[in-house]
Amino acid sequence: MRDITLDYSNVLDFISQLEMARLEETVNLYHRMLHNGTGAGSDFLGWLDLPNSYDQEEFERVKAAAEDIRKKAGVFLVVGIGGSYLGARAAIEMLGHCFYNEVPGDKRRGPKIYFVGQNVSSLYINSLLEVIEGQDICVNVISKSGTTTEPALVFRILKEYMDNKYGRVEAGKRIYATTDKSKGALRLLSEQEGYETFVVPDNIGGRYSVLTSVGLLPMAVAGIDLNEVMRGAQVAAKDLGVSSLNDNMCYQYAALRNILYDKGKTIEVLVNYESSLFYLGEWFKQLFGESEGKDGKGIFPASLNFTTDLHSMGQYIQDGRRNLFETVINIESSHNDIVIKKIKGDMDGLNYLEGKTISFVNKKAMEGTIAAHVEGGVPNLIINVPDIAAYYFGYLVYFFEKACAMSGYLLGVNPFNQPGVEAYKKNMFKLLGKPKGE
């Protein structure tokens, strides 16, 4: 397998190699803290060795459950929010067909997959109930705490729907719960209702949980090869397990982010040139935003989809406030490429592209955009990913997880907690009239 690589040549006009070299010792220190479990948030380091220590029994049970779901459901509903759905959706959208749910059933070889519980919109929920009417359904409700408002509320509605549709016993065979191994509301309910359950490990936080059953069951239902995902993560854990800044590209990425941040580049824009990577951007935003946005500090993670968004945000990136840097995920290969043909009259003036491919145009658009944005004062990092494949998804997830941990330590925050998310909940519960003490 060709390797994922980091190209930071388009940053060197903005920083000096000395600034990187100066971080060598600090990176080494934080590497040891990560691997010795002596840094902030060390109760949540289960993701670090997960690729080599995951529960094999549960892994096989996930695959078996997925096969069972693929046989008996025309629709699979994933109920979760934040880290309890973003990783799964990122994988399915990146690795599945661009129009996954529209692929004819016999070709899709699995149920249509819908995500719900990531909002409290009655319009969204009613619209979903309309489109799944009359179809055979399985549900995976995912919540580490079991009490997150959005998925809990939506699961109330779906549980009643499933109980009415199938009766409580059969519904209990079609509902799968991924939650805490021993405590919480969802664990208790699952035991009462007889749901098959999967575990969110205590020492892995939601935004770091995509390679646990949280992400793996939905991925497997979508037909993604879990062995390949874990193999990519295992190779990443090995490649990125070295302490040296010079030899560890996820540490280089973390160091560069912090050097640029210190120079006033306080917004990172994750860019893709494949729309199937949209949700990878959404997952990335939670991972870095929730890990670093603390103590009045942190790079604001944004994501844009090129070349589409060049027609909406291109002006800002080229000429707006110079507090940005870009990280481009470049998928190096293309498949089933489309050759551009000459047309009579050349009305659109594009006959000069005759014989070239659509991917060639996409690549040249990327090269031209990078050159323009760097010229305009936007440092640019490129993560080259050889292909859209399960192996590379697993590798990329681990790359970002470990880079995020190092980056948070370099920033001087605990990358594994999220105290700030409680503020809105406190206000919301007060406004909802939640009884005190509950």
Ligand SMILES: O=P(O)(O)OC[C@H]1O[C@H](O)[C@H](O)[C@@H](O)[C@@H]1O
């Ligand atoms: O899995 P759950 O316990 O439902 O949590 C779902 C999400 O909500 C929380 O508020 C946190 O901000 C996220 O880190 C978490 O992924």
